[in-house]
Amino acid sequence: MNGLIRLEIDGHSPTPEELYFPALVNYGHLTAFQVRSGRVQGLGLHLSRLASASLALFDVPLEPAHARSLLRHAVRDVPDAAVRVNVYQPAPGGVLSVLVAVRQPVYPSPAPLRLMSVPYQRPVAHIKHLGGFGQIYWGRAAVEHGFDDALLTGPDGSVSETAVHNIAFFDGTHVVWPDAPALPGITMQLLEPLLPSRRAEVTLEDLGAYRAAFVANSIGVVPVAAIDEHVFDVDDALMSMVTGALSSVPWDEL
Template sequence: MDARTEIDGRAPAVADLLVPALVNHGHLTVTQVRDRAVRGLDLHLARLDAANRELFGVPLDGDRVRRLVRHALAGDRDATVRVNAFRRDGGDTAVMVTVREPHEAPAAPRALRPVTYRRPFAHLKHTGSFAQLQHMALAQRDGFDDVLLTDPDGVVSETGIANLLVHDGETFVWPDAPALPGITMLLLERAGIGARRRTVHLADLPGCAAAFVTNSSGVSPVGRVGDTPIPRDPGIAEHLDAVYASIPWDAL
């Protein structure tokens, strides 16, 4: 599949791309489409609407977004879909939909490099992502898959592109720190994994029974953080995979 982009239902001209190219102010959501359905459609639409209200002071109609996604998919039934919203010079909200090859979460354990950084306005999935992308690029050059963001005291928040979920041997735990409430995170909560929220330090991770990263591609295990191996309990992983697989798909 060749990647393609539409803005408000049509192929963009150069002039249409000037604002998103030159003004780094907008928000987005990313989802996997299978058989023209997605997991957590209501959560994606709610995310876009809430962010649009916060950034631009106006709602973003969910039915409009669905129509534009369906149009951009054309005849494709499986894809990775990214929806960006930005404000045109005239003040109205433009919706840019990008369709790419479908992607599955890697099954191989992820290697995370700890870095001291927290995303500004961490509750938003926004386009201001230079610092995290640069940290990720530097980590990947050294053989890591992603970064694990912490504060100066080693309190964990999230990774560069995912939420972190750990199991302390008794229950699942989400780090209690500023982070994006990811759609997969919210779906797992809705499905009943019963995770708690509490402060997680880097020093806690080697003592966990397992750790995972969750994002729009799904769930992957964590194998190491820095040079430190992270335990992997196969029973916990199987349970989490089963919960994730039980999450229903919503027709677009």
């Protein structure tokens, strides 16, 4: 894992035996975020995501206070980091385990992204689950074809999300978030109420109706330069509004 600083399972360094299950069984859920000066944007949303997904997948609660203590322990001497949290259940009906990977911090791409549309939507899209073979497969295919990421679409060409981002479009007045099966990303949840937002179906045939687009995930926000052959201009005023909104969100002490 590139840039790995620390890996802990349930608050301690794992033994090889403890790594056996998460290495071989790809069933569980996760969240990911950036830490800066020991603080996290949207920490409450991340903890709520872990709690609700644990109930949905395992019918077992994961107390936010317990998850927070494990996160705090893992980054105890690392003020700036990229953190990924995996939750899984080693024994059916048993207690949950929490794997925390702490890596070097990651920053948004300095260049606008080019996206390649692909015929794929994530199963159980509202949960940030493990087992993203389709996302990885199509993301690699996009890069092999000279793009930066894959844009996931339904059978009717409806846009949902990218392999690793939420996507939004700008019609000159509103930021339009696709009304389609997609993960409610934490950065999207933070931005949506702060921007002149609306939800609507967006298809590949509709791209000409929008003057700009951007993507958002836990790393940040980046403008979109193109989807397939359709080119977008980078709207500096839009991106200033979006980055300004995100920068206004407080950073919560972990």
